[in-house]
Amino acid sequence: MDADRSAxxxxxxGSNLGWYLGVILRGWHEEVERAVEGVPHGTRGYQILxxxxxxxxxxxxxxxxxxQIDKTxxxxxxDALQDAGLVERRTDPKDRRVRRIVLTPHGxxxxxxxxxxxxxxxxxxxxxxxxxxxxxxxxxxxxxxxSIHSAHPSIDPCIAVLDALVxxxxxxxxx
Amino acid sequence: MDADRSAxxxxxxGSNLGWYLGVILRGWHEEVERAVEGVPHGTRGYQILxxxxxxxxxxxxxxxxxxQIDKTxxxxxxDALQDAGLVERRTDPKDRRVRRIVLTPHGxxxxxxxxxxxxxxxxxxxxxxxxxxxxxxxxxxxxxxxSIHSAHPSIDPCIAVLDALVxxxxxxxxx
DNA sequence: TATTGTTATACTCTATAACTATA
DNA sequence: TATAGTTATAGAGTATAACAATA
Numbered sequence: 140m141d142a143d144r145s146a147x148x149x150x151x152x153g154s155n156l157g158w159y160l161g162v163i164l165r166g167w168h169e170e171v172e173r174a175v176e177g178v179p180h181g182t183r184g185y186q187i188l189x190x191x192x193x194x195x196x197x198x199x200x201x202x203x204x205x206x207q208i209d210k211t212x213x214x215x216x217x218d219a220l221q222d223a224g225l226v227e228r229r230t231d232p233k234d235r236r237v238r239r240i241v242l243t244p245h246g247x248x249x250x251x252x253x254x255x256x257x258x259x260x261x262x263x264x265x266x267x268x269x270x271x272x273x274x275x276x277x278x279x280x281x282x283x284x285x286s287i288h289s290a291h292p293s294i295d296p297c298i299a300v301l302d303a304l305v306x307x308x309x310x311x312x313x314x
Numbered sequence: 315m316d317a318d319r320s321a322x323x324x325x326x327x328g329s330n331l332g333w334y335l336g337v338i339l340r341g342w343h344e345e346v347e348r349a350v351e352g353v354p355h356g357t358r359g360y361q362i363l364x365x366x367x368x369x370x371x372x373x374x375x376x377x378x379x380x381x382q383i384d385k386t387x388x389x390x391x392x393d394a395l396q397d398a399g400l401v402e403r404r405t406d407p408k409d410r411r412v413r414r415i416v417l418t419p420h421g422x423x424x425x426x427x428x429x430x431x432x433x434x435x436x437x438x439x440x441x442x443x444x445x446x447x448x449x450x451x452x453x454x455x456x457x458x459x460x461s462i463h464s465a466h467p468s469i470d471p472c473i474a475v476l477d478a479l480v481x482x483x484x485x486x487x488x489x
Numbered sequence: 490t491a492t493t494g495t496t497a498t499a500c501t502c503t504a505t506a507a508c509t510a511t512a
Numbered sequence: 513t514a515t516a517g518t519t520a521t522a523g524a525g526t527a528t529a530a531c532a533a534t535a
Contacts, residue, residue: 153364153367153368153425153429153432154429154432154433154436155364155456156342156436156452156455157342157343157346157357157361158361158381158459159452159455159456159458159459160335160338160339160342160455160459161339161381161382162382162459162462162463163335163455163458163459163462164335164336164339165382166462166463167331167332167335168332171332182332186332186333189328189330192328193328198493198494199493199494200492200493200494206333206336207336207337207340208526209526209527209528210493210494210495211494211495211496211526211527211528212525212526212527213494213495214494214495214496215495234492234493234534234535235493235533235534235535236492236493236494236533236534236535237492237493237494237534238493238494250328254328254329257328257329258329261329261331264458264462265458266461266465267458267461267462267464267465268454268457268458268461272454272457272458273458275450275454276451276454276455276458277331277334279443279447279450279451279454280331280334280335280338280451281330281334282443282447283334283338283439283440283442283443283447283448283451284333284334284335284337284338286441286442286443287337287338287341287439287442288337288341289442290441290442373516373517374516374517375515375516375517383503384503384504384505385516385517385518386503386504386505386517386518386519387502387503387504388517388518389517389518389519390518409511409512409515409516410510410511410512411510411511411512411515411516411517412511412515412516412517413516413517
């Protein structure tokens with residue numbers, strides 16, 4: 140009563156890409172969420188700190204577009220980061236509608252600490268994978284993510300990390 | 315007032331892995347969600363159909379563990395797929411607590427059609443990437459996902475796709 | 490008129506707890 | 513007692529709509 144399934148849709152295994160991506164992202168999220176414990180809004184708060192720390196002061200809408208989250212979530216996330224003393228809002232004198240988000244000194248120190256913890260967490264995610272395969276995977280992921288992101292209708296010109304990351308200056312310090 | 319930012323946490327670009335994975339998974343989800351339009355619960359319903367179609371009849375808890383979703387979401391998703399005539403619940407005679415999910419003939423036809431659409435959708439996701447890089451990325455993603463999944467406390471022995479996928483029979487039809 | 494940021498609200502999705510039936 | 517499946521409910525997260533300030 141079990142062997143008579145006549146191999147449904149056999150020969151065409153179907154893609155498991157969605158499953159791969161889901162498992163990997165969930166795994167990353169679990170590990171990193173634990174690593175950044177205490178940061179307001181967890182991985183999302185950390186990602187905002189990271190973008191703010193490594194780019195010319197982004198605007199709130201720029202952050203929202205870059206991280207692909209709704210603009211209405213920015214206010215309270217930024218509020219929380221500001222209440223924690225990690226970031227500041229600065230009105231742009233050139234366009235007084237926009238608020239540029241910058242790290243406070245405390246935010247800079249915190250970000251540096253967090254990034255060390257995140258690196259450790261990511262090491263745990265890749266624990267079962269050879270270093271060479273890991274590097275290849277991350278490089279391809281970067282390439283693909285940039286490709287997808289720039290194919291999107293609303294790319295933000297404010298944050299130029301992406302291009303810099305696809306093709307970092309040859310010979311740049313990679314560690 | 316802008317150039318005095320003294321390069322915050324410079325030299326340590328920090329990992330963008332979380333951003334890569336998020337962008338890629340969201341891109342995949344958008345494309346595939348559109349491709350499987352009409353299937354109850356979209357990509358999730360499709361993923362269930364796919365697992366059910368390519369594995370010996372899984373139980374509901376096996377599906378939940380494999381897809382890493384809470385067991386309490388299974389009832390209504392399976393209900394919806396059943397109402398659409400795509401799957402059936404069969405009480406396992408060996409353990410009358412479990413329900414094994416099987417595709418109906420209509421479900422098999424539908425799955426075959428969906429998989430063609432999903433392949434096209436994934437082609438769109440990878441549109442900006444060379445075929446060779448795509449293949450390498452997917453293979454590494456499979457390797458990593460299996461590594462992460464099997465490191466998890468509650469792996470399900472019911473569904474053995476994974477191992478089969480990491481190291482497919484050498485010479486197996488790859489297209 | 491269009492855009493940035495904000496607030497309030499409604500909606501969807503997810504997780505928690507408790508229950509039935511089988512083992 | 514433990515597990516598969518189910519149900520109801522509460523909570524978190526998300527999107528929708530409307531507004532003020534500025535361009």
